[in-house]
Amino acid sequence: MNNFIIDGKEISAQIKEEVKKEAERQKEKGKSASLAVILVGNDPASKVYVKNKKKACEYVGIQSLSYELPEETTEEELLQKIDELNKQEDITGILVQLPLPSHINEDKIICAISPKKDVDGFHPQNVGNLSIGRSGFISCTPAGVIELLKRSNIDIEGRECVVVGRSNIVGKPMAMLLLRENATVTICHSKTKNLKEVTKRADILIAAVGKPKFFTADYIKEGAVVIDVGIHRDEKNQLCGDVDFEQVVEHTSAITPVPGGVGPMTIAMLMKNCLNAIKD
Numbered sequence: 001m002n003n004f005i006i007d008g009k010e011i012s013a014q015i016k017e018e019v020k021k022e023a024e025r026q027k028e029k030g031k032s033a034s035l036a037v038i039l040v041g042n043d044p045a046s047k048v049y050v051k052n053k054k055k056a057c058e059y060v061g062i063q064s065l066s067y068e069l070p071e072e073t074t075e076e077e078l079l080q081k082i083d084e085l086n087k088q089e090d091i092t093g094i095l096v097q098l099p100l101p102s103h104i105n106e107d108k109i110i111c112a113i114s115p116k117k118d119v120d121g122f123h124p125q126n127v128g129n130l131s132i133g134r135s136g137f138i139s140c141t142p143a144g145v146i147e148l149l150k151r152s153n154i155d156i157e158g159r160e161c162v163v164v165g166r167s168n169i170v171g172k173p174m175a176m177l178l179l180r181e182n183a184t185v186t187i188c189h190s191k192t193k194n195l196k197e198v199t200k201r202a203d204i205l206i207a208a209v210g211k212p213k214f215f216t217a218d219y220i221k222e223g224a225v226v227i228d229v230g231i232h233r234d235e236k237n238q239l240c241g242d243v244d245f246e247q248v249v250e251h252t253s254a255i256t257p258v259p260g261g262v263g264p265m266t267i268a269m270l271m272k273n274c275l276n277a278i279k280d
């Protein structure tokens with residue numbers, strides 16, 4: 001089957017170049033973006049994510065400030081830090097790296113960030129805006145998926161899109177965004193019956209179940225577009241996604257690899273959100 005591999009590295013590089021140019025234009029107008037990143041604890045994966053976000057900021061010309069707080073930080077102390085940053089005019093974006101230690105209520109923390117500085121797009125006000133078609137910050141990973149599809153010239157309008165996963169940061173906003181693009185959208189989750197029957201209807205399948213190589217060829221309609229949001233390490237410690245790429249690729253018309261698909265888009269879209277925070 002004639003298919004192509006969607007190059008998330010290339011597309012994310014294009015977006016970062018665009019953000020860089022726009023950041024320069026904004027600076028000429030006297031406006032500059034700055035991102036405050038808060039990390040609580042010593043989770044090694046979170047440390048890598050934070051480092052990559054700082055690197056991306058540096059590249060596109062957005063100032064980044066990092067606050068690395070000890071594991072024992074209390075919820076109260078974290079709320080206080082967020083309150084300070086909300087009030088600081090020179091901070092235009094705030095991001096709290098998730099997951100947080102279990103003694104801190106994530107929902108409370110997300111709600112404490114000013115919606116105007118919520119560059120992750122997790123605050124209920126931004127989530128609500130997305131649902132009713134108002135502008136606001138959009139969760140970076142699903143926003144990145146839409147960019148991947150559009151910049152790969154894949155039509156979304158009128159097509160059957162199946163999203164497997166209904167988390168607040170991936171599945172649900174993904175479905176809302178596809179709906180906004182006029183797709184016919186089905187959301188599946190762990191209680192969905194006959195999952196294969198549903199996914200086999202998909203012209204575009206978005207895999208976000210958080211299970212390595214879950215989607216084998218028998219879940220895929222011949223010629224479908226498959227977008228793999230998952231990130232895992234397999235038995236050989238190699239990165240892999242929710243899709244069994246080797247098995248599925250030949251049945252698709254387009255597919256994202258892991259690594260090099262959705263992953264790099266998340267940071268590129270975060271940079272875009274940081275810049276949107278200072279644009280009129």
Ligand code: NDP
Pocket residue numbers: 141164165166167168169170171188189190191192195208209210211229230231232242262263266
């Ligand atoms: P969650 O674990 O929060 O959600 C997983 C979803 O999959 C849930 O809605 C769950 O259903 C559903 N699910 C689990 N098992 C099944 C099953 N057997 N059949 C159907 N549905 C199932 O994960 P996230 O949404 O946070 O992330 C999904 C994946 O994407 C992960 O691999 C994560 O690492 C990756 N990720 C990648 C990012 C990137 O930048 N590329 C960013 C964020 C996440 P239920 O609600 O019923 O429990």
